[in-house]
Amino acid sequence: MPVRQKIILFSPKPRRHTYSNSIPVALLKIASMIDRKKYESVIVSATPKYDYETQILKDSKDALCFAVRVLTGHDIIEAIELIKKIKKVNPNLPIVWGGWHGAIFPDQTLESSYADIIIRGQGERTFKELVERLVTKKDLKGLPGIIYKDKSGKIIHNPERPFEDINNFPDIPYDLINIDDYVDNFDGLRAAFYVTSQGCPFKCKFCAEPLVFKQRWSSLSNERILKDWEYLSKKGIEFIIIGDDNFFVNEKKVKDFCEKFIAKKLPLKWGRVSGRVRQMLAFSDETWQLIKDTGCTDIQVGAETGDQNVLDYIGKELTVDEIVQFIERARKFKIKATPAFILGLPTEEFRKASSKEIQKLLDKQWNAFFDVMDRCYKDHKDYDEIRLFAYDPYPGNPLYDLSCELGFDAPKKLEEWAIIRPAPWIKESLREKIRMLQYFLFPYARDGYAGRHIKKFKLLQKLFHKSAQWRWKHRFFALPIEYKMYRAYTNLRTKKTGQSATDHE
Ligand code: B12
Numbered sequence: 001m002p003v004r005q006k007i008i009l010f011s012p013k014p015r016r017h018t019y020s021n022s023i024p025v026a027l028l029k030i031a032s033m034i035d036r037k038k039y040e041s042v043i044v045s046a047t048p049k050y051d052y053e054t055q056i057l058k059d060s061k062d063a064l065c066f067a068v069r070v071l072t073g074h075d076i077i078e079a080i081e082l083i084k085k086i087k088k089v090n091p092n093l094p095i096v097w098g099g100w101h102g103a104i105f106p107d108q109t110l111e112s113s114y115a116d117i118i119i120r121g122q123g124e125r126t127f128k129e130l131v132e133r134l135v136t137k138k139d140l141k142g143l144p145g146i147i148y149k150d151k152s153g154k155i156i157h158n159p160e161r162p163f164e165d166i167n168n169f170p171d172i173p174y175d176l177i178n179i180d181d182y183v184d185n186f187d188g189l190r191a192a193f194y195v196t197s198q199g200c201p202f203k204c205k206f207c208a209e210p211l212v213f214k215q216r217w218s219s220l221s222n223e224r225i226l227k228d229w230e231y232l233s234k235k236g237i238e239f240i241i242i243g244d245d246n247f248f249v250n251e252k253k254v255k256d257f258c259e260k261f262i263a264k265k266l267p268l269k270w271g272r273v274s275g276r277v278r279q280m281l282a283f284s285d286e287t288w289q290l291i292k293d294t295g296c297t298d299i300q301v302g303a304e305t306g307d308q309n310v311l312d313y314i315g316k317e318l319t320v321d322e323i324v325q326f327i328e329r330a331r332k333f334k335i336k337a338t339p340a341f342i343l344g345l346p347t348e349e350f351r352k353a354s355s356k357e358i359q360k361l362l363d364k365q366w367n368a369f370f371d372v373m374d375r376c377y378k379d380h381k382d383y384d385e386i387r388l389f390a391y392d393p394y395p396g397n398p399l400y401d402l403s404c405e406l407g408f409d410a411p412k413k414l415e416e417w418a419i420i421r422p423a424p425w426i427k428e429s430l431r432e433k434i435r436m437l438q439y440f441l442f443p444y445a446r447d448g449y450a451g452r453h454i455k456k457f458k459l460l461q462k463l464f465h466k467s468a469q470w471r472w473k474h475r476f477f478a479l480p481i482e483y484k485m486y487r488a489y490t491n492l493r494t495k496k497t498g499q500s501a502t503d504h505e
């Protein structure tokens with residue numbers, strides 16, 4: 001076989017101290033379209049397992065291009081640091097940015113010296129065609145789906161590429177990676193990350209999905225999904241983590257999937273799967289039971305807020321009553337349901353409000369959150385997981401634009417996006433309270449939670465459990481001595497082991 005030119009596909013570290021262990025699905029999907037006879041796709045995900053940087057710098061000397069997947073956040077700085085080094089080795093190597101950040105801010109990204117070409121939306125076909133142009137040194141004029149700098153440095157926006165049915169793309173080329181290098185751990189099971197669909201038909205005002213995929217949604221056929229799962233199962237995978245933005249879009253397809261999954265009798269569990277409350281409430285009991293029968297471990301839903309005015313404003317197409325009904329329905333079928341909430345979402349009312357009035361609106365959201373929690377979990381202990389976040393203005397959506405109008409100090413340069421800046425109306429004291437609830441109070445209030453780090457200290461656990469329940473019931477969060485003790489202990493552990501109890505913060 002003649003020497004094939006290398007194409008480097010890279011996924012950076014998502015946090016300074018955290019590596020992503022997950023299968024780099026986006027990179028594999030991109031590689032699936034590349035002609036193997038002519039090119040060698042080198043998939044590299046930042047990992048402590050080998051010296052990936054040295055490998056990339058070596059390959060960069062004669063590669064066709066370096067293509068990187070970048071999300072808004074820490075990814076950016078990791079990508080830039082590496083690109084600076086690549087440029088020293090091969091200053092003319094084309095640098096391609098795929099993934100969400102470049103798609104949201106193509107101009108700002110290209111204005112930096114770290115990107116030559118941005119791929120927006122689905123990358124499979126666009127990247128394949130880009131490779132063909134790069135190898136023949138053809139002009140990039142007219143190639144749909146890219147934004148690029150021409151020879152004079154001018155930024156050119158090519159036409160968008162229409163969204164395609166993802167079944168048009170080839171199978172995931174798992175043989176390009178060593179699956180054992182990308183095994184996640186889920187409750188002690190060997191877990192693999194998998195995505196069955198792309199896009200989302202909805203239009204929540206805080207999400208960039210409508211900008212990136214234009215409210216389109218496409219899902220792999222159930223046969224294809226199960227073929228991949230069978231392959232993964234043969235590779236020793238025991239659990240599938242679903243990364244779809246919205247898995248439960250079409251009840252008929254979900255039902256068919258469950259029936260086929262059960263019939264196949266694969267030794268696999270699946271879960272961490274996202275859906276929407278209203279859609280899933282409309283599912284029949286039969287479908288819910290089928291989902292349960294597949295062994296699905298948990299369903300995550302965006303409940304967002306207990307404040308109906310805010311729910312209406314953010315376009316969630318959801319009522320507070322439906323959130324409560326959803327939790328009850330999941331309980332009836334013994335499926336773990338994880339609602340996610342955001343505190344501090346801005347609304348139109350923020351525009352004319354004084355800082356005192358804004359504080360009142362935030363207090364209203366805070367109280368509404370506990371009201372809906374109390375309705376969902378009357379005894380403050382019969383639940384599995386509750387996720388709570390402070391609102392951070394992520395770009396590419398109407399709520400971000402409103403945040404800018406309300407005084408959010410938007411980053412002006414690519415590099416500045418590496419650190420997500422806080423919304424000015426969310427004070428550090430509120431963030432700390434949210435951290436206490438998310439990482440300490442909710443886990444400990446639950447019956448049976450042993451605490452990852454203090455399993456040995458039975459008495460302390462009991463104290464944490466009782467105080468968490470009492471605090472939640474009385475909504476009393478002042479003087480959080482036990483939380484401070486817990487933090488001090490976990491910080492000490494972090495120093496010793498390098499692993500934090502709140503690594504995802
Ligand atoms: C897995 C995942 C992660 C993993 C990343 C692991 C990894 N190394 O891949 C982890 C857990 C680390 C993570 C973290 C975060 N994530 Co995340 N994550 C996802 C998730 C669930 C799946 C991504 C995926 O693989 N999708 C499947 C692929 C096939 O789709 P795709 O990524 O869109 O890829 C297509 C195109 O975008 C393009 N493309 C993508 N990459 C590349 C690369 C090249 C070279 C090319 C040519 C094309 C290309 O082509 C692909 C095929 O069509 C998505 C939701 C989703 N369903 O996409 C959110 C999502 C990407 N994350 C999101 C967010 C908000 C975050 C966090 C900011 C969350 C937080 N508050 O901390 C952090 C950011 C961390 C950071 N960058 O600093 C947002 C994106 C927001 C944004 N502006 O970037 C998403 C879309 C969720 C959402 N709907 O809001 N995330």
Ligand code: SF4
Pocket residue numbers: 200201202203204207208209210245246276302
């Ligand atoms: S938040 Fe979820 S449901 Fe809403 S548009 Fe984004 S992906 Fe779709």
